[in-house]
Amino acid sequence: GAVVSQHPSRVICKSGTSVKIECRSLDFQATTMFWYRQFPKQSLMLMATSNEGSKATYEQGVEKDKFLINHASLTLSTLTVTSAHPEDSSFYICSAPLAGGDPLEQFFGPGTRLTVL
């Protein structure tokens, strides 16, 4: 089956630093990837749609300058949390459908838990 990985699985950083989270489709190509944020005991909130070779589309209320997304290849999207603060501590999850496949059959990564001290 299609597998999506995320790296790192956990990261702890100091306030003010930047953190990069990778989302990789291991055995398929993905022209689109989605980034979600999940606060403790809350739902998944879509942050942005990452598009290979073009700019990401951000949801309302998500700061594009703070959450930089780069989709440089058909198998990799990165989310960089710039100047992270404690309120950015969250569980970040990516998902991706197969390129050219059913766009609603999305494969989710295992998530990255970010803790900002």
Added chain:
Amino acid sequence: AQKVTQAQTEISVVEKEDVTLDCVYETRDTTYYLFWYKQPPSGELVFLIRRNSFDEQNEISGRYSWNFQKSTSSFNFTITASQVVDSAVYFCALSDMYSSASKIIFGSGTRLSIRP
């Protein structure tokens, strides 16, 4: 506007009991898709089912069953003879766009605890 409401924040039942998780949705589109996902403590989302708006047939998969009723905009999920391994957070979700960038909107989730 899309919206998914899971009114039950937490449910706790004893093993072998049946349990139903409620989901009510809102959408203006006539074509849409409904989902259920399971999120165990490990955090990774597990896909359970997808239903399109034109298929109101109920579905059964082992101990799991789903009741889709357009008249009440509900897509409820029932676990029969629950087991401890069913303990997880369950999300109902909705998508009403069928394109190369379909968005899935999640409900707030129901935390299900099965006590031995």
